[in-house]
Amino acid sequence: MKEEKKKEQKKKMLRDWLIFAGMVVVAAVLIYLYPSKQEPVISASFDYLSEMIFILPAVMVLMGLFSVYIPKDTVVKYFGKASGIKGFFLAILFGTLPTGPLYVAFPMASTMIKKGARISNIVMFLSAWACIKIPQEMVELQFLGPEFMLARLFLTIIFVGLMGLVIEWIIDKTGGEED
C-alpha cells in the first residue's frame, strides 16, 4: 500500500512538472508574439518568485516539525476529553498545529465526534485546520502584511466560534446525524 501511495505521488509530481512546462511554453509564445510584454511579465514573475523562495524552505521546515512532533492520533486522543471554553481553545490549538489539506482532517473529525466531542468544537477544529495554521499564516504575513493577516485571523476566530454554536444548535434542534 505504501508503495502504491509513493507511485501515486510520483505520478502527481510528474503531472505538475508537465503543467509547469506547458505554462512556460505558453508564456514563451505569448512573449514572442508581444515582445513589449517581456519586461513586465519577467520582472513580475521574478519579484514573486524571490519573495516566495526566501520563505518556502522555512515554511516547509515548520510543517515538517509539526507533522513529526504532533502525530495525528495524539490530537484525536486529547481532543475527546476537552469541553467548554477549554475545548474551544484546544480546538483552535489542535487545528492550528498539524499540517496537510483539509480533507485529511475529515476522518479525524469523524473519530472525534464518535468519541463524544461537541459539534461546535469540531467546527472550530476544522476551520482552524483550514485557515489558521501557523506555516500558512507565515506565508500570509509575507505576502499580505501584518495588518491583513492579524485582522483576518481575529475575525475568523470570532465568526467561526459563532458559526460553530449555530451549527451545533441547528443539529441539536433537528436531531443528530442519520448515519
Next chain:
Amino acid sequence: MSITAIFINLFALVCFMYGVYRDREKAVESLKKAAFSFFKILPTVLIIIVIIGLMLGFVPPSEISRFVGEQSGIFGVLLVGVVGSILHIPALVSFPLAASILDSGATVTAVAAFITTLTMIGMVTLPLEIKKLGKKFALLRNGLSFVIAVIIALIMGVIL
C-alpha cells in the same frame, strides 16, 4: 530579504533548535519531510508564479479592478467567493496569487473573501466531507462558511 522573511526564517530556526533539543532523531526526520514537501510543492509554486507573471503583464489593472475592484461592489465579492469555493489549490500558493490581484487593483474585501472561501470551503472535497461527517453537518459548515467569509471580508474592507 524583507524583515518579514527574516522573521519567518528565524522563527523556523528557533522551532527547529527546540526540536533538536527535545529529540535529535525526530528533528532529522522532520527535515527530511520538509525537503520532500518542498520538492512536492515546488512545481505548483512555479506554475502560480508564471500565472501571476502573465496576469500582471497581460491583463491591465483596469480589467482586474472591473471584476474585483471598488466599482464591482458586493457582486465582485460574491463572485470572488464563488471562485474561491470552487478552486482547489493549496493555501500556501493562494497568498502570492491574492497579493498579485491586490497589487493590480483588487480591494482588500475581494482578496479576503478569496482566501477565506478558498481555505474553508471545498466543493471538490464536499462528497468526502458528507461521507465522513454527514450531509447536514457538511452542508451547514460549507454554506455558513461562505456567509461568514463574506462578512469577514466586508469588515476587513472597512477597517483596513
